[in-house]
Amino acid sequence: MFHYLRIPDEYGYFQLDVFLLTRLYGVIIEVKNIYGTISFDDMGQMIRTANEIEEGFHNPLEQIAVQEYRLRKWLKQKRYSTNDRTLREKVIHEAQLLSKLEKIANKYEKTSLNTRQWNKLTEKLIEAHTEQKNDILNKYGIHREQLLKGVFCYACKLPSMVRIHGGWKCTQCGEMSPDAHMAAFKGYYLLHGNMVRNREAREFFSVTSPDIVKQLLQKGSFEKLGNGSATKYVMNADDWVKS
Structure with a gap:
């Protein structure tokens, strides 16, 4: 699906x-x-009736x-x-x-x-499948190469978290976190869209190990599409991205 x-x-x-x-x-x-109640008129327009008020919509058929x-x-x-x-x-x-x-x-x-x-x-x-380009980077004239890469620390706000013993530790302030990567996934979603490959996540997180990133993607319960090098993971905004 x-x-x-x-x-x-x-x-x-x-x-x-x-x-x-x-x-x-x-x-x-x-x-x-x-x-409300949905019906279709003779012209094929979809009509929604709610609270005795009719409203027309484009026909989804x-x-x-x-x-x-x-x-x-x-x-x-x-x-x-x-x-x-x-x-x-x-x-x-x-x-x-x-x-x-x-x-x-x-x-x-x-x-x-x-x-x-x-x-x-x-x-x-x-x-x-081609993601619709997010306009945030273009809007502010930012190139992908200018983005700060890495997993950010909640405490000191620097992209200085490293993966240690199944968690994250900040190399600057020593703060520990079990799930700092989830904020990084949210950031990727907002900047680049809802589909991510292992390679793209490694680059964004500044993590070299494909096995570690694969584990993080699987823990995120993201939907997996494809196999091998074509594998993509779908991040669902309704589940964990706040509006």
Whole structure:
């Protein structure tokens, strides 16, 4: 399952909130958090009724149709075939999602991809994903090379923490911390986006050991995408980045 895939194509970029890819099928899931009663008028506009007030929204079904078209075209360019099946009852409540996916799975008896093909397509999607550039550095005219690298000490506010015996110790003031790396992950997220590779985290933390950084990424309970050198970890802002 992929979250917030952003893929370049000839029209620019298209983004998928959630893309569930199995060896049997692929499903695009667009998430909308809207209260009230939802309906669609004859013109295809989505209407939300709440407290006896009607409000119009862009039709998410049209958005899904565009995403599907662009994804199919991208897959074709990568030499993957797709069928023309589309879903009925495309708008459902979140409580119905699991049962809906089970119904979809029951419709497919023959796998479309073998394990090798599935792994290869997964890697291609991860490689194609392009983070939307954060404007903070550009806004203030700061280059990546100018950023202070390292894990910062809570006490003396210097990037002088080193990894010792499963924790962190400041080489300047001697302060100890079990989780100083989490603030560094937050900083990376805010500056560079929600996906990070082991190599990128090592550079940002000023840590040379890939094994130590791998352990920190795993302890962070970040979602892992891909394998080997293509591995990326997804940091979820809703879990630990304060607004």
